[in-house]
Amino acid sequence: MQVKNVCVYCGANDNVKKSFRQIAVMTGQEFANNNLRLVYGGAQVGLMGLLADSVLANNGQVIGVIPDFLSDLEITHTGVTELIRTKSMHERKVTMAERADAFVVLPGGLGTLEETFEILTWKQLGLHNKPIIILNTEGFWDHLIVLIEHLVNENFAREENLTLFTVVNTVDEILNVLNVANETA
Template sequence: MTGITSTCVYCGSSDKVKESYRQAATELGRKLAERKIELVYGGGRVGLMGLVADGVIQNGGQVYGVIPRFLDNLEVAHEGVTELVLTENMHERKMLMAERADSFIVLPGGLGTLDETFEILTWKQLRLHDKPVVILNVDGYWDALVELIHNQINENFAKPANLDLFSVVNTVDEALEALEKSPTPTHEIASKWT
């Protein structure tokens, strides 16, 4: 593997999702632990968030969770993580997660997942970081997102080079292979720029 020692996983907190999404989250957690890649994530124990964390923990891996105090009650902070940080707001949460991680993997999720994904892609577009971003397109969940970005390019709101900001894969193994093939990041996200 390149210099990747941690990955931030963006994903949903809903428990009412397809079994294939749940399986992918658990598998990703297990395989991160097997590769000794620290999980950085939103700190919750519910939904896909909790399943990824459980997959890492149950296989002896390290988990760094970050959750805002106001969400602690809604997303129910995971008590079994290696380190749990409570923040005052969402901006601080996202910044700590982005700073801690060497890479990003996006599982299925809702508006919060879209927010995190677009923010980290925008920061990469602005050259605030050069960390790999991998969209794990389980059962075609993110097909519409990829189509939207192509439409932005077709309508001249984005450049074709924006497609190089991320990779899209269909399986957990392909996601980890994409990280392995990524160049080692050369510069960190600096909070003074964000």
């Protein structure tokens, strides 16, 4: 399967470091420049909004997926290419996963962690075999990676669980991983 649609999990908070905001914009530019359609949580705030705006500003396509009850909290992005409204968070995550050929994790909070662990678990269980890429910009996810290694060391996860995802440090490395996935598809 060719990677054309990439689901990105990231924060919806506007009060974050400038460098994290810049990484969201850069990711959006590169997605658009490489004809990768963004699938994301449908908000116009935080890194989510910056990412979507960047894809759109560079003539890319964006699929936003947002549950009705969150549309006021996260402020639905009405300028996306396609907006899908769902009844629940679960339906949102399933829809995003079904639409995606790969997953990228940018800096974020509890929601980003929850989505990341769910998609990792689904891959572990064999429900999908899509690339999962964690962008560890400025070491943001260092503690998460150490935690997963700790789970393996304590026999709560298998050694092969460390191969469920790829850790990268730059947006260019995200594209490299996606290109390799396309070459082996």
